[in-house]
Amino acid sequence: MSARDLLQLALGRLGTGKLRTALTMLGVIIGVASVVALVAVGQGATSGITNRLAGLGTNLLTVNAGSSFSGFTRGAAGSSTTLTLADATALRSLTGVEAVAPELSTQKLVIAGTKNTTTTIIGTTPDYPTVRAYTMWQGSFLTQASLDAGLRVAVLGATTADDLGLGASSVGTDVAIGGLPFRIVGILQPKGGTGFASPDDQILIPVSTASALLVGGSSVRSVGVSVATPDQMTTVTAEITAALRTRHGLTGTAADDFTVQNQDQLLATVSSVTTLLSVLLAGIASISLIVGGIGIMNIMLVSVRERTREIGIRKAIGARGRDIMAQFLIEALALSLAGGLFGILIGLIISAVIGVIAGWGFIFSPLTVVAAAGFSLLVGIVFGVWPASQAARLDPVVALRYE
Secondary structure (H helix, E strand, C coil), X not given: CCHHHHHHHHHHHHHCCHHHHHHHHHHHHHHHHXXXXXXXXXXXXXXXXXXXXXXXXXXXXXXXXXXXXXXCEEEEECCCCCCEHHHHHHHCCCCCEEEEEEEEEEEEEEEECCEEEEXXXXXXXXXXHHHHCCCEEEECCCCHHHHHHCCCEEEECHHHHHHCCCCHHHCCCEEEECCEEEEEEEEECCCCCCCCCCCCCEEEEEHHHHHHHHHCCCECCEEEEEECCHHHHHXXXXXXXXXXXXXXXXXXXXCCCEEEEEHHHHXXXXXXHHHHHHHHHHHHHHHHHHHXXXXXXXXXXXXXXXXXXXXXXXXXXXXXXXXXXXXXXXXXXXXXHHHHHHHHHHHHHHHHHHHHHHCCCCCCCHHHHHHHHHHHHXXXXXXXXXXXXXXXXXCHHHHHXXX
C-alpha cells in the first residue's frame, strides 16, 4: 500500500472513535503544554531578572561596607561604618573609573500637601544618573553647587511622585522630608519595578545634606562605580580593592572590611541559575508527556486486540506485515503529533497570559516549539512500535478464527 493509502486508513480508523482518540491525545496535550509553558516561564523570568539587573547601571561595580559586630552578633553586610565619603572621593582618581556615586540612605515620611508616603531617601552626588543609568523626566538633577552648599533640594523617583500626586508642574515646589522642607528640582523617568526595592520609589538629595540633617556622620553604606569600558571591570576591581585596603590600613592577611560586587558576574550567575531552573522545570513536565505516551501504547494494544479479525482478513487478501505495522505506527504518530500541536498552542497561550501578569511579556522560543513537536513525534514512535509489531506478527489463520 502507498503511504497516502496508509495515512487515509489510519486517520479514518481514528475518526471512528473520536472520544477515545481525544482522551488518548489528552496526556500528550498536557505534557507538551506543560513543557512549552514552563520553559517560557523560565525564559521570561531570566529575561525579567536580567533586564532588572542591567537597569541598575552600565559597567557597574558596587562597593559595600563590611559587616558590624555587637558582642557575638554579626550585623548585615553594609552595617559597618568603614566606608566613607572620603573613600568615594578617592576612587574617582583611579584609572578606568568614569563616575562614582556614594549612597547614604534612610527611610523617612514625605509629605506633599494632603498626601504622604514613607520612602527611601538617598543622599548621593551628581554622578548618580550616570552610575545607576537614570534619565530625567522633568527638571534637572542634583548639581555640584547644591552638593557643596548642602542645599535642601530633591529629585523624586517616578513612583514616589505618583504616590504624592506630583506631576510636571510640581518642579519648583516644596515637600517635607522628615519634617524638613525640600525644594523639588526634578523627577526621574520610570525604570519599572514594584515592591520594596523598586528603583522608582525613592527621593535623591545631596549627600552632604543627608549627612548633616537626616543621617549624621560621614560613613556610607555603598558606593556605585561606573567603569569606562567592560574590559576594564577586573582591573578596576583590583584597583579599588588595593586603594581601599591602603586607606583602611589593612595589611598582610587582614580581611577586607568591604566587598566589591561585579554586575557582570552577578548577571552570569543569575543566568546560569535560571537556565538550570528552566531545564529542571522542563524535565519535570516531560514526565507527563511520557505518561501520555504510555496511554497511547495502552490504547494501541487494545486496538490490536479489538481488530485482530480485521488484521487476519487484510493479511488473507495480501497485506504484508510491514503494511499492518505501518498502519498502526501511523495511527500512533497521528495521535502524538496532533496532541503535540494542540499542546504547543495551549502552552503558548498559557505562557502569554503568565508573561502579561508577571510583566515580562510574551516570550516565544521557536527552538522550544520545534523541540516539543519533535519530542511528541518521538513519543509516538517509541510507544507505537510495540503495538504495531504485535499487529504485524499476528498469524492470519489464528486471526481469522478470533472472535
